Every structure is written in C-alpha cells, then in structure tokens.
Amino acid sequence: MKPKNSLNPALVVERALAIVDTEGLDGLTVRKVADAFGVTPMALYWHFANKEALLAAVGDAVVSSLRIPDEDLPLEDYLREAMTSLVDVMRAHPSASPLVAQQIMQAEVGRDLTERFLDKLSLAGFDVERSAAVAHYTLQIAMTLVSREPGAELAFKPELRQEELDRKRAMLESLPEDRYPRLRAAADAMIECANTDEYYADGIAIFVAGVMADAKTLAEA
Structure with a gap:
C-alpha cells in the first residue's frame, strides 16, 4: 500500500x-x-x-482534456472539431461520460468551448434558443454515441460483456428468416462495431450535416 x-x-x-x-x-x-x-x-x-x-x-x-477548436474555422469544421473533442474525452473514459455533462459548465475549458460554439452558431443566424438547443444536442449525442457504442455494453462488467453480446446475437439469429431477413443478416453489425473510428466519424458527420442543413435554411430565409 x-x-x-x-x-x-x-x-x-x-x-x-x-x-x-x-x-x-x-x-x-x-x-x-x-x-x-x-x-x-x-x-x-x-x-x-x-x-x-x-x-x-x-x-x-x-473535462479538462477538452480541446477548443480554432475559432477561425468555418462553421462546419468547427462543429465537427467541437463534437470530436467531446467524443474523444468520453471515449477515453466512457463510464465517466455522464460526469462530463454534469461538470462541463463548471470548468473553464468547458465554458470557453460552449461560449465559442454558441458564438459560431449566432454568426450563422441561429437565435439564442436554437443555439442553446444545438449545444445541448451536441453534448447529448456525443454521450449517446459513447455510452451506446455497439459492443461496449458499459452496463456490464468486462467479464460479463461477451456473454451479453452472445445472448443478443443468438436472439437476433433466432428470429424468423421470412419476417426478419435483414436483422438476421445484420446480427453481428447490430451488436458490435467492426470499426469504432468509422462508427464515431459517421455519427459526428450525420450530426454536423443536420446542423448545416439548418444553417443553410436560415441563410436562405
């Protein structure tokens, strides 16, 4: 000791x-x-x-490990970098990810990241309420990506995770083939990530694309 x-x-x-x-x-x-x-x-x-x-x-x-993106980045790149920063700190400590949401406004780096994030959205035409909503979505989606990563099974102790994955796989593979052919064929992909980096990159890209679609609508209004 x-x-x-x-x-x-x-x-x-x-x-x-x-x-x-x-x-x-x-x-x-x-x-x-x-x-x-x-x-x-x-x-x-x-x-x-x-x-x-x-x-x-x-x-x-x-939270202290968060990176603040370069404020000169265009909105799309800034959104991607901000979301990636959140995801990276949570991936490093997935079980602690709920604490990030709890403490992000208590830490200077978290406040600075959020302030600049809101400023970027404001400059793109988002009002205060919409900007705040997007900031909340960013944090919640990052948490969901990490806490619900297929195969991670954070609710189970490491020695029990494989057993739970095997149970889920067996359940999907036991479904009637005539009614659930796609689910049966995708059994492995549904419960585990073949490429976790790709999983996170795709999730972040989908989120950013949604925000940018909103930004385009505002610009055209």
Whole structure:
C-alpha cells in the first residue's frame, strides 16, 4: 500500500477515475479509494466533503482534456472539431461520460468551448434558443454515441460483456428468416462495431450535416 503521506487531491481523483474506468460509476466508493492508499475513508474527507464532491472532481479531470477548436474555422469544421473533442474525452473514459455533462459548465475549458460554439452558431443566424438547443444536442449525442457504442455494453462488467453480446446475437439469429431477413443478416453489425473510428466519424458527420442543413435554411430565409 502507498504511504499515507502520499495522499493528495490529484492522486485521489486519479485513483477514483481508474475505478470508474474499470467498474463504472456505481462501482466507485470512498472506501475503495481509501483502501488503495491504505487509509480510512475519513482521511479522504479532508480533501472531498463527500462522494458527490469526489465525483465532481473526477468529472472536472475528464473535462479538462477538452480541446477548443480554432475559432477561425468555418462553421462546419468547427462543429465537427467541437463534437470530436467531446467524443474523444468520453471515449477515453466512457463510464465517466455522464460526469462530463454534469461538470462541463463548471470548468473553464468547458465554458470557453460552449461560449465559442454558441458564438459560431449566432454568426450563422441561429437565435439564442436554437443555439442553446444545438449545444445541448451536441453534448447529448456525443454521450449517446459513447455510452451506446455497439459492443461496449458499459452496463456490464468486462467479464460479463461477451456473454451479453452472445445472448443478443443468438436472439437476433433466432428470429424468423421470412419476417426478419435483414436483422438476421445484420446480427453481428447490430451488436458490435467492426470499426469504432468509422462508427464515431459517421455519427459526428450525420450530426454536423443536420446542423448545416439548418444553417443553410436560415441563410436562405
């Protein structure tokens, strides 16, 4: 075990994030983090008042990795880069992705990204309400892409994921062929990504295309 004097907020957050990565948000407890440092849970309360404060700090750590796109990029490229930035930080820590939504406005980098995002939309003719809606869609779609990545099965522990995938595959393959020929043929593709990079690129491209279609409509109005 690590010596007690090695305990500091940054190390605590690092360890908590590692637990979230391997066991999910529900698997994180103050006791597990304390045990990793050979201290009692009370020792952690010198740094974090409660589990909620620790989770917020973990979210801040993930959000801090966001990249802010070059503000001189055209709208389409800016949208793609902003969405990619969100997806990348969530892909690095998929189980922690709900914390990104929770903490993005609490972190300076998150506020800066959102401010510039809203400004880009405003310059393209989006009003305040529509701009805010698009910003929300961006975050929610990024979260959905990551949390619902086919094959990831984040709700299951790693040792149980393959069993769940096999169950889903067997269910699809058991469907009547005369009624569900497409589903049966697509069984593998429906439950697992053959190419995860392509999956994310396509999802981001579909989102950006939708926003750009709105921008075109506004420009022609």
